[in-house]
Amino acid sequence: MGLSIDLDAVDPCDAPGVGSPVPGGIKAGELVDSLARLCRQTRFLGVEIVELDPALDEGGATERLVRDLLAA
Numbered sequence: 001m002g003l004s005i006d007l008d009a010v011d012p013c014d015a016p017g018v019g020s021p022v023p024g025g026i027k028a029g030e031l032v033d034s035l036a037r038l039c040r041q042t043r044f045l046g047v048e049i050v051e052l053d054p055a056l057d058e059g060g061a062t063e064r065l066v067r068d069l070l071a072a
Contacts, residue, residue, distance in 0.1 A: 001041070001043045001045060002044070002045050002046045002047065002048065003035070003038065003044075003046075003047045003048070004047075004048040004049075004050065005031070005035075005047060005048065005049045005050070005069065006050055006051050007049065007051040007052055007065070007066070008020045008021065008025075008051050009022055009025050009026050010022075010025050010026050010027075010028055010062075011023070011024060011025040011026060011027055011028070012025070014027060014028035014029075014065060015028060015061060015062040015065050016056060016057060016061055016062060017052055017054060017055075017056045017057025017058070017061065017062030017063065018051050018052070018053055018056065019051060019053050019056070020051075028065050028068070031065075031069065032065075032069055032072050033072075035047065035069055035072040036072040039072055047069070047070075049066055049069060049070070052066060
């Protein structure tokens with residue numbers, strides 16, 4: 001089992017570095033917590049994270065989110 005995360009779905013307050021932001025999207029903390037729970041399942045094999053645009057990433061918030069997701 002794997003998961004693909006499109007960062008466009010994350011609230012732009014938490015992840016501004018995307019091309020198609022969704023106001024009112026998923027909160028970053030909730031996404032990290034959910035991924036951490038999923039990773040504890042023995043059938044979980046990997047995660048794909050897409051749509052980071054460093055040129056739009058004010059203050060590096062989206063990059064930090066990606067690091068938090070990978071650490072989860």
